[in-house]
Amino acid sequence: MSLYATQFFTQPSPQLWNGSGWFEMKTRESRRTPLHETHSVTGYVGVFDMLSTGTESLTETIDLESSSDVAGAPTRAIEESVAELNQPSIDHHKFETERIARQRVTLLAASYVGGDERQEIVARLEILNQRLLHRSPCITVEQVTALEKADDQLSRIRAAREERARLLGL
């Protein structure tokens, strides 16, 4: 903590000039409200469902017994909030990928021209290649999964054929 800050918090009532007059700053201690002066929140607003996310009356609560929602499944409001939160990151990711791709195009064109800076351009191009591959892999997980599924399916078909051949003497 700096010397000024130390003084600010240790002096009981520091005074500051605000342009028109001196006013007294309250210290941390003096801003705290004594416990006996606080109000009970539940006593003030009454009993209601604190977790309610809908627009219904606050006193209406969800009957958990008759609710068809799957336990642990996020509520619609939470899903919407998560989707909203994810949207900018998806847009940012897309924007960044497109930016790298545009830079690559420019650098690649520059690398054909040659000149003294060619080696540097090639090095920078290599960095961008790796960045692009990291952000936008040429092969997706879905493609690999589809290939693996095809192999599993083939094994099942082959096993069934061999079993049939054994049973029927084919």
Added chain:
Amino acid sequence: MSVFHYPKTKHTRFLSPRQFRMYRSYKRYLQTEFSRVCVYCRQPDSSAPSLIYHVDHYRPKSIAKFSHLSCTYSNLYYACANCNVRKSTDWPADESKGPYVVNPCDHEMMKHLRFDPTTGKVEALSNFGAHTETLLQLNDDARVKYRLGTLKTIELYQREISELEMQSKKLKIKLRNNEVTQAQFDSAIQDINADINLAKETLQSHDGTLPIPPIKK
């Protein structure tokens, strides 16, 4: 034509869709026009569910002089998301020299790019081919391994379909010779046919010959 191989001759467009205001509306036409493969890397769109394919503007729409071609069918190509992202705004500074990314309508692609099934790599045969290969990262390790894996899967499926068809023939002979009952035959032949159909569908989805649903007008 085998999967991943580049066409020998130039493609002449056989579809002439009406003018749309949104270029994305041409996607279903482009899918049919280019036989559901990415025109640049030759990856079929049926090889995995939810693969993303784009409408590529060969002459980039972000370059002012080509902005009017945004919805011109002849400027649009069917490309996988990866190739489309990598192609980005590529256009040669000197149009008389290039280098251009090769496409199936303006170039005889096989003169520029050749797929080697033994290595899984794409070999550049010209400056344009080399530019295309570098820009689109066609020989990225993951791509090469995936192509080899796909070729192996296709080969195994073709072999399995032959085996199943052979088994079907043997079963018919057994029935004729009364070596199996009709009930045994019916049950077995039903299973064999179901497996053949399943294997053929998977094979078609990986080699890009899965029939394309007709375009709704």
